[in-house]
Amino acid sequence: MMGKVTLRNLAAHKIRLVLTAVAVILGVAFVAGTLIFTDSMNKQFDDLFSRVGKNVAVDVRAKQVVDGDDDGTAAQPVPASVLTTLRGIDGVKNPQGNVTGYAAVVGKDGKVVGTPQNGPPQIGANWTNGGSYDLSAGHAPQGPSEIVLDEKTAEKGKLGVGDTARVLTSGAPRQMRIVGLIDAGNLMGATFTGFDTATAQKLLLKPGYFTDIEMGSTGPSQTELRDRVAKALPGDLEAVTGEKLREESKSDIATMMNFFRTFLLAFALISIFVGAFIIFNTFSMLVAQRTRELALLRAVGAARAQVTRAVIGEAVAVGVVGSTLGLLAGAGLASLLQSQVGDAGDGGLTFTATPVIWSYVVGIVVTVVSAYFPARRAAKIPPVAAMRDDVALPQRSMRIRIALGSLLTLVGAALIAVGLGGGGGNPVVPVGAGAFAVFIGVAMLAPVISVPVLRLLGAAPARLMGSPGRLAQQNALRNPRRTAATAAALMIGLALITTVNVLGATMRASIDSQVDAQFGADYLVLPKGAGGVAADVEQKVKAVPGVQSASSTYEGDAKIAGKKVSYMSGDPAVIGKAARLKMVSGGTDLGAAGIMVDEDTADDNHWKVGSAVPVTFPDGKTERLTVAGVFTKSDLIGPRLMSTQMYLRHTVKPSVDGVVVDTAATNTATKTALESALKDHPDLTVFDQSALKDEARKQVDGFVTFLTILLVMSVIIAAVGVINTLALSVIERTREIGLLRAIGISRRQLRRMIRLESIMIAVFGAVLGMAIGVAFGAALQNALADEGLGVLAVPYGTLVVYLVVAAVIGVLAALWPAWRAGRMDVLKAIATE
Known part of the structure; x- marks a missing residue:
């Protein structure tokens, strides 16, 4: 029976639950998109490294002396004389020396091919026959004036076999002729310029030396051959198996991709955290509006557990639908991310079970957990409540809420202080846990904070706009818990965006101060x-x-x-x-x-x-x-x-x-x-001093913009929450709206009332969020003052813009609820129970 009740309620409240599902969809899309994107990039890197060094059994290189000197490239190179030694070792097959370094090519437009600024490398190397790549046109380089290019680099520079191109290395630029093109597959945005060995040694390393020497095996296993080779090497060189060499390369990429995945997932979790407020608020309002219905179920014999399961069942349905649509949206988001990484994203999407599993786990678990407490409250409705005309869910005392909210806020602030204090260990954990505690604590305190703030925000509309303004203020104050829960979602997003902007303004001001104080060159x-x-x-x-x-x-x-x-x-x-x-x-x-x-x-x-x-x-x-x-x-x-x-x-x-x-x-x-x-x-x-400042500001602005875009998702979810709350509030106040219309309030005044109420809620969330963001930003600046952030700067102009944006969000969120309220039939609305 309760299963049928759940299905009926889903059908009866489909519009409201679809709006709730939007919060799930957006949060899950962020998670799924991140996982699909990083899985796809990992697959492409695996394909790339499977081609590189595929026939290498053992590699000889310099020992790493200084940590972080990857594969010894900054150490003494390997002398060419070692090749003679290696050729005499039983089991060694075709040892070849490699030379690698920086080399870039200037295209016909006079610009360097590729985007090396914080991007893929520009690789110069000696070309060896039988290596990792094959020639697709022309011939191998011979002599000091010939090079080969990978096909994509040649295409970008509008260069071809027979053309002369300027080549940049650590020496003077050289004009060299392109004699061949190589099929390197997808180099993930990197460029490749190949020279003959002698030229590569001269331009990229040192004549008579190699970066490393690789070899195949005529029969011994990689481990056995490595041990034989190691015995013949001088003490400053080492031998590693080809398998280890490939794993080291993959490990470096895996570390980078894991960091990127964690970075994006952190923002996905923020969106899900914001969505949880929306889901909780929606189910709380739905339960409150169905109090008599739930009491009747209890009166006809439904147990508390059955009522709880009925509400949780609705949450599961919302979670399943939201997760499914979120997974599909995530694939689109992953495709969009790939389009932003240039050549590195040419390999298409890779789908594994991981994004699917986590999409449904996150979507369903978050929805169910958010709906659990409203479901528990629904089960506590006594059967006798069905016989009352005025039924309302009992509200807990605010004393416990205030005490717990204050405690969480203080504990969160203490954790942030510990994390930023540099006491050792990973600061991300205490800072993240502290921020989470602060948000929960402030959200619990928001009903108390909302009363004076909303009175202040509503004073001007109440005086200037008459009845609609006064009614809007009273509606926002009528249920401080609901208003606070709605505003809290917007608070979190704007708190983080404000923190990022305060940090960005601080970085810009600190850089300007450093350049003025320390840069004395012209x-x-x-x-x-x-x-x-x-x-x-x-x-x-x-x-x-x-x-x-x-x-x-x-x-x-x-x-x-x-x-x-x-x-x-x-x-x-x-x-x-x-x-x-x-x-x-x-x-x-x-x-x-x-x-x-x-x-x-x-x-x-x-x-x-x-x-x-x-x-x-x-x-x-x-x-x-x-x-x-x-x-x-x-x-x-x-x-x-x-x-x-x-x-x-x-x-x-x-x-x-x-x-x-x-x-x-x-x-x-x-x-x-x-x-x-x-x-x-x-x-x-x-660069002169002014240009140096401008360049630094551009980098900071890019960083701030990137983080702000990632956080906008949480603001969008919060806006959906405002729409949901207002829509449910209009339904809840159907009879009241009918009475207002009956006593003479016009449809325009009614819509204005709902818009003003929405604006007050949105602006309250923005003010609360920006206050927290400024506090977070000041704490970060204080903790990092010795690391170059010596000047605290608050971007007041930007904050005013965000306040206006919050008001616009309020207006947009009220469009549909206000339109629906204005279309109500007066007599039917008055007759509603």
């Missing part, structure tokens, strides 16, 4: 991608009229006291002036074996001028450096500065990170002259 030459600055750029810059000084800067890794550390190197006098360095003690004369450190590093290690510091470099060599000077903290230099000679002595293929430039005058003519001198380097940009 110009800075930086690469657009990961290839670095060519070695000849410094001399070209120095030759520009008006340039007084210029110095290349380098960044390297080393090991001090057993820990990986980073350092900058370059001309200390020029860099010190460019960074407006303030010395605490000592000076900038590093000599042959000196190091400068900031005062925090000196204090942490108990160093002073003259202290000896053993430093191990990626090539495995250790030098005993002397502290020549201690300087105040500099975000532009970092904690350590070494001489250019020290960096070059321990680096196989130096990579210039930038060039700092001082000129006699900073004007348009000087900047134009610098850009003209570097016209052969389209991968470089000349």
Whole structure:
């Protein structure tokens, strides 16, 4: 019997439940889309790595000395003489040396092919017959002026066999002829430029050396052959199996994709969390409106458990429908995500059981859990209530709610403080748990907060718009719990969006402050991608009229006291002036074996001028450096500065990170002259102080926009919640609306009343959310003040825009409920019980 009751109720309230299902659909779509997208990308990477090194049994490479020096590429390369040794080992088949590095090609439009800025790499390598790829046109490169390109790179640059193209490496640009194209399949957006081995060694590494040497096997297993090869190698080299080599490559990608999946799922969970408020609110209102019906069921013999199961059954149905539609929408979202990652998304979607399982688990569980407490309240309705004219569900005392809400808010704030305090461990867990507790706590306190806030928000409409304004205010205040639950959904979304915007404004203000305080150079030459600055750029810059000084800067890794550390190197006098360095003690004369450190590093290690510091470099060599000077903290230099000679002595293929430039005058003519001198380097940009700020702001703005877009889903779900609440509220007040119409209120006034009520609820949620967001943003800034966020900035203009957007959401959410209320038949509405 109760099953039939459940089905009947679903049919009777289908519009309301469809609106509720929208919250489930949107949340599940985010989860399903994320899982489908990452599964698809993982499949494409697996296909890519299955082709790379497929015939490799053993690989010989340099041992990793400094953690993070992946596969030893920064260490000493492998001498070509090792090939002779390997050929003499029983079981080794066709050993070949590989050379890899940075190489980019300039297309016919004068632009570098590919988008290396935080994107796929631009790979240069030696071409070997029988390698991972096959030629699809032309022939292999022969000699110092020939290259081969992958087909997609050639297509993007509008280049073909026989064309001459400018090739960029860490040396001077070179004009080289394209003699062949290779079928590399889907390189996930990366570009490939192949040279003959001698040219690759000269341009990408070092003559007579390889990055690594790979070989096949004539019979022994990979493990057995690895052991044989390892015995014949010098101590600074190691042998690994081909299987391990491929697993390491896959592991790096898997780590990146797992982070991306976790990142997106965090926003999906936010949307689901917001949706839970909507579902809870909807079922609470449905139960309240069906009090007499549920009491009659109890009167005719239905047990409490049966009533509970009937309401839960409705929730399960909503969850199943919402999960199914959400899964379909998720596939569309995954396709949209793939379209935004360029060539990396060309492989199509991959469907596994994981998104399906999690879509239904998340959709059904969240719906059922959200509907559980309203179902419990429905079961507690006494049978005698069926005989009363005025039936209402009993409300619990606000004292317990206030006490619990206050406790959760305080505990959440404490957890956030612990997480941001840097006490060790992973801060994400306490910060996330703290934010969750704060949201729940504030949502519980919202009914109490809503009364004074809504009185304030409704004061102007009540005075300026007469009866509709007063009635709207009274309706919003009539059920503070319901109003608070509706506003809480919008509160969460806008709280997080506000936090992101406060953090973005803080980052922009802090960067401006840092550049003003620490950037003393007139110009800075930086690469657009990961290839670095060519070695000849410094001399070209120095030759520009008006340039007084210029110095290349380098960044390297080393090991001090057993820990990986980073350092900058370059001309200390020029860099010190460019960074407006303030010395605490000592000076900038590093000599042959000196190091400068900031005062925090000196204090942490108990160093002073003259202290000896053993430093191990990626090539495995250790030098005993002397502290020549201690300087105040500099975000532009970092904690350590070494001489250019020290960096070059321990680096196989130096990579210039930038060039700092001082000129006699900073004007348009000087900047134009610098850009003209570097016209052969389209991968470089000349920045003055203003342009450097603008570039940093662009990156921050991109970051803020990306996060805001991800959070907009939760705001959309919240808007659906406002629609749902108002629609149910109109149905609940059918008789009241009929009476208002009977005593003379017009349809226009009625619609205005509902719109004003919606706006008040939406603006209340926005005000509450923005207040929490500003508090979260200030807490983050305070915790990260020593990490470069020294200036707190609140984007008041943006917050005003969000307040207006919240009011617009209120207007849009009220359109359908207001239209429905205005169409009611007066007599039928008055006759409604």
